[in-house]
Each structure stands twice: as C-alpha cells, then as structure tokens.
Amino acid sequence: MERALGRSPTFLVGTERQKYNLAQLQRREQHLSEEYQKNKPLCFNASTYQKTHPLKAQAGHRDADATLVSPMMLGVADGVSQIEDFGLDASQLPNELLRCCEELAMAQLLPDKSAQLDGSYRGPIPLMRDAYEATESYGSTTALLAILDNSTRIHGKLHPMIAVLSVGDCELLVLRRLKGQELFETVFHTEMQRIDGNAQCPLQISRLTEDIDPNFDEDIAIEVIEKGAAVHCVSIYEGDVVVMGSDGVFDNLFLEEVIDICNQMLPAWRDGGKFMPTPPALLKQVSMRIVAECHRKTQPDYRGQYPNAPIGKGGKRDDTCCVVGQAVEFTQAHRDVWSRIRRQQKWQGLLSWAGCGEELRRCYDHELRRCNDEESNCSSRCTARGRPHGPGSTYSTYTDSEPGSSFEESDSRCCIL
Numbered sequence: 001m002e003r004a005l006g007r008s009p010t011f012l013v014g015t016e017r018q019k020y021n022l023a024q025l026q027r028r029e030q031h032l033s034e035e036y037q038k039n040k041p042l043c044f045n046a047s048t049y050q051k052t053h054p055l056k057a058q059a060g061h062r063d064a065d066a067t068l069v070s071p072m073m074l075g076v077a078d079g080v081s082q083i084e085d086f087g088l089d090a091s092q093l094p095n096e097l098l099r100c101c102e103e104l105a106m107a108q109l110l111p112d113k114s115a116q117l118d119g120s121y122r123g124p125i126p127l128m129r130d131a132y133e134a135t136e137s138y139g140s141t142t143a144l145l146a147i148l149d150n151s152t153r154i155h156g157k158l159h160p161m162i163a164v165l166s167v168g169d170c171e172l173l174v175l176r177r178l179k180g181q182e183l184f185e186t187v188f189h190t191e192m193q194r195i196d197g198n199a200q201c202p203l204q205i206s207r208l209t210e211d212i213d214p215n216f217d218e219d220i221a222i223e224v225i226e227k228g229a230a231v232h233c234v235s236i237y238e239g240d241v242v243v244m245g246s247d248g249v250f251d252n253l254f255l256e257e258v259i260d261i262c263n264q265m266l267p268a269w270r271d272g273g274k275f276m277p278t279p280p281a282l283l284k285q286v287s288m289r290i291v292a293e294c295h296r297k298t299q300p301d302y303r304g305q306y307p308n309a310p311i312g313k314g315g316k317r318d319d320t321c322c323v324v325g326q327a328v329e330f331t332q333a334h335r336d337v338w339s340r341i342r343r344q345q346k347w348q349g350l351l352s353w354a355g356c357g358e359e360l361r362r363c364y365d366h367e368l369r370r371c372n373d374e375e376s377n378c379s380s381r382c383t384a385r386g387r388p389h390g391p392g393s394t395y396s397t398y399t400d401s402e403p404g405s406s407f408e409e410s411d412s413r414c415c416i417l
Contacts, residue, residue, distance in 0.1 A: 012082040012140050013204045015215040018224060021203050041111040041150045042160045042238060043071040043334055045277050046325030047284035051291050053248075053298070053317045056081070064090035065246055065321040066141075068098040071334060072148050073105040074325050076170045078246040080140040080204065081319070086212050093139030093207060100131035101145060110338065111150045111330050121149065124165035129225050132205060140206035142168020144190070146242055150330070160327075162242070164232040166190050167224060169202040171250040174234060175241040175262055182268040184241060184259055188234045192247065202247075203228045239275050240327045241266065245290065248320035251311040252294040261289055262324075277328045287322040294320045 013021065048067040064079030077094030084090050108121040121127070124147055147163040164172055169192035175184035193203045205224060208216040243258055250258075265286050266278060297307050297315035306314035 012080045012212075013201050013206070014213045015208075015217070015220055017201060018204070018206070018220055021201070021228070040158065040238070041330040042148060042236060042327045043111075043330040044069070044074055044146075044148060044242070044325045045280060045283070045328045046074055046242075046323060047280050047287055048321065048323045049284060049287040049291050050319070050321030051295070052319050053295060055317050056319065062089070062091060063319050064094065064141075065248075065319045066091060066094035066098050067321050067323050068102055069323060069325070070102050070106060071330070071338065072109040073102055074146040074242060074244055074323050075101060076144045076244045076246055076321060076323055078142045078168065078170055078248075078319070078321070083139045083212075086209070088138050090139055092137035093135065093205075094141040094143070096135045096137045097131055097141065097143060097205065100134040101127060104131055105147060106338075109147065109149060109151075111335070121151065124163040124231055125226055125229055128165055128167075128229065129222060132221060132225060135207070138207050138209055138212075140204045140208065142170050142202055142247075143205055144168070144170035144172060144244055146172060146244060146325070148236065148327070160236050162234050162236045164188075164190060164230075164234060166193060166230045166232075167203050167205055167228060168193055169247040169250075171245060171247075173243040173255065173258060174236070175243065175259065176237065177239065177268070183263050184266075186255065186259065187240075188232070189255065190230065190232065192250070193228070193230060236327050238327055238329060242323070242325045242327070243290070244323040244325075246319065246321045248316065248318035249290060249294055249322055251318070252297040252309045252315035252320075253290065254310055257293065258290060261293065262286060265289065278326050283324045283326065287324045290322045290324070291320045 046069045048069050050063060050065045050067055052061065052063040061081055061084065064081045064083070066075075066077040066079065068075030068077075075098045077098050079090040079094040081090050104127050108127070124145060127147070128143070128145065143165075144167075145163075145165045147165070149161050149163055150158065152159045152161045162174075166172070171192060172188075172190045173186055174188040176187045177184055203224060206213075206216070206221055207218065210216070241262060243262065265282065294315065297309045298317045300306050300314075309315035
C-alpha cells in the first residue's frame with residue numbers, strides 16, 4: 001500500500017509507542033485575548049466536506065475521517081485506516097467519539113439556562129475524557145475540537161471564547177479581518193503533535209483489542225487525553241472564520257494557500273455595513289475547494305513534476321476532510337430551532353444530532369434559512385429587528401472538486417435571523 005500511495009498515511013500507534021510519545025511531548029497551552037469589544041453570545045455557522053483519496057478508494061479502503069458541525073462545537077477526527085487490517089471499521093471510533101462530544105457540548109454550552117441541567121461545562125479535557133468513556137467502538141484516531149464557550153466574562157462583560165483541544169496532527173486556523181482591512185489574517189494556528197518529526201506516528205486516542213495490542217489499557221487512552229492534549233483558549237468575535245482539517249489538508253497545503261482560498265471565495269464586508277453571515281452553501285464550497293487542492297498536490301503536472309507541499313513534493317495521498325465555520329450571533333431563532341430538534345430527538349429516542357444522520361441536520365438548516373425563500377417575510381423580519389436584509393454580494397461558487405473544475409457566479413440572498 002505504501003508503494004502504491006507514495007508517502008504513507010498515519011500508522012497505528014501501539015501502547016509502548018504512545019508512552020514514548022507522551023514522555024517526549026511538550027504540552028503547550030496558550031491563551032489569546034485581544035482588546036475587549038462589545039460582544040453577544042455566538043455560535044458556529046459551518047459546513048464540512050471530506051473525500052477519500054481516489055487511489056485509496058480504488059484499493060477498497062473506506063474513509064476513516066469524521067467531522068462534526070454543530071452550533072457550539074466543530075470537530076475533526078482522523079481515524080487510522082490500518083485498523084481495517086484487523087477486520088475492524090476504522091471510521092466507527094472517530095464518528096462515535098465526535099457524536100459523544102457533541103451531545104455533551106450541546107447539553108452544557110447552549111446559551112440557555114435550561115441547557116445546563118444535564119451538567120456544567122468543566123473545560124475541554126473533561127469533556128473529551130467523558131466522551132471517550134461513553135464510547136464502545138474499537139479503533140484509533142486523532143482528534144481536534146473547537147468548543148464555543150459563551151460563559152466567559154471579563155470585568156463583568158461577556159467575552160466569547162473558543163477552547164481548542166488537539167490530540168494528534170489535525171490543525172486549526174482562526175482567521176480575522178482586522179479593522180480597516182478586507183483580507184483575512186491568521187490570529188491563531190495550532191501545531192501538529194508529532195514526535196521526532198515522524199509524520200506517521202502522531203499521538204492518538206485508541207481502544208484496541210488484545211489481538212491488536214496485548215499491552216493496551218484504557219488508562220493509557222485517558223492519560224493521552226489528560227496529559228497529551230494541547231489546549232488553547234482563544235478570543236472569538238463575530239465574523240471570525242475557523243478552518244479545521246485532517247493532516248491530509250495541512251501536509252499538502254501551505255497556510256498561505258488555505259488563507260488565499262478563503263480570501264478569494266469569502267466576500268468582504270460592505271463598507272459601513274453591518275456584518276452578514278456567510279451562506280452555509282458558500283462555506284461548503286470553500287471546504288470542497290480546499291480538499292480538491294489537497295488532492296491535486298498528489299498529481300503531476302503536464303511536465304511530470306509534482307507541486308511543492310509542506311511534507312515535500314507530491315504531498316501525501318490520504319483521506320482528507322475540512323471544516324469551515326464562521327462565528328455568528330446566537331439568536332432566539334437558533335434557540336427555538338434547537339429546542340424543537342431536542343424535543344424531536346427525545347421523541348425518536350436519538351442520542352444526538354450528529355448521530356441521527358442528515359435528516360435533523362437538514363431540519364436545522366432549513367429552519368434557519370426559511371425566511372430566505374420568502375423575500376417579503378425576510379424583509380419584515382429584518383426590518384422588525386432593525387437589521388439589514390436583501391441581496392448579498394455576488395460570489396464565486398466552486399462547482400466541482402475534480403481537476404479542471406470551474407467557477408460560476410451566483411447571487412446570494414441571506415437574512416440575519
């Protein structure tokens with residue numbers, strides 16, 4: 001498989017190697033804060049896209065990546081495909097882990113007192129530990145969470161933050177248009193947790209059978225979360241863009257390339273105008289283009305030359321997933337829609353929004369975009385709330401994720417709910 005795919009994807013890391021990685025790891029914690037601005041409760045408006053590398057798909061390998069998009073949390077988990085060699089589904093643990101993380105986040109972090117009844121938020125590490133203990137699947141995965149916390153107050157005033165938890169080599173960027181500027185700049189960037197520069201053996205969250213690793217003990221997995229996770233606390237403001245990806249993204253694309261894609265595809269705010277959330281469909285197109293550009297790095301040009309990539313010419317042929325999110329105001333509409341979804345979950349006996357498939361996701365998106373379909377309703381709602389409405393700016397839509405793809409112009413109409 002390594003010969004066929006070029007640079008190999010992530011290897012399964014056994015218990016003894018995990019202990020070595022933990023011993024070598026220098027855990028970094030960072031708290032970034034800026035000058036206080038007048039803030040309000042925020043949530044994520046986001047979309048995601050993932051794709052198995054064509055060569056891996058041709059070889060019959062399933063996509064082991066998992067992504068999470070919810071109002072209070074974004075997540076990426078990169079499952080180790082090598083687990084399939086032992087007859088297991090490598091995607092089960094990363095998907096179950098993110099589902100459990102989301103269930104806890106939505107119970108603890110929704111800006112509503114009633115949402116706190118299921119337990120108080122104690123930070124990203126306890127949340128990840130509790131989520132892991134609630135899982136049952138076998139496998140191994142890296143994980144990256146962006147948790148939006150609206151409970152922080154500085155000098156008695158609301159100051160939304162995101163807690164970033166990283167185990168392994170997924171990465172996250174926070175982009176912001178600074179005052180008076182039209183282009184995004186990086187205000188925060190995580191680092192990959194790779195020991196000794198080994199791109200195949202990052203820190204991993206695992207649950208393994210005796211056949212795979214006779215030395216495995218779940219206490220090691222808990223230790224990886226509690227002692228190995230990198231935790232950062234970052235101020236977040238309305239309009240900030242969060243880009244998260246598996247190592248398949250950041251091994252293949254330089255940071256400048258990711259930022260350039262966002263600057264090209266996400267329209268700048270109007271001069272003197274109020275912020276308007278980016279349509280989720282456009283965020284989806286941005287994530288699709290990022291994944292497509294990653295896969296293009298593994299293809300030679302017409303001269304037979306491979307493009308440069310952070311990991312070396314030709315990059316790495318791997319499953320690739322990307323989440324692109326934007327911080328927007330958490331409104332009464334979000335609260336009402338989420339309350340209806342929670343009631344529907346209880347009636348249907350579902351564990352979480354992420355675990356119930358696309359049906360409830362479409363329900364949530366449909367409810368939040370409902371006024372887009374009726375211009376008169378959109379106008380009356382926005383006027384009543386004193387907010388701008390009407391046609392958004394023209395933007396380029398990415399129409400395909402394969403080589404030779406084109407762009408087409410679309411007129412976006414959106415309403416702030």
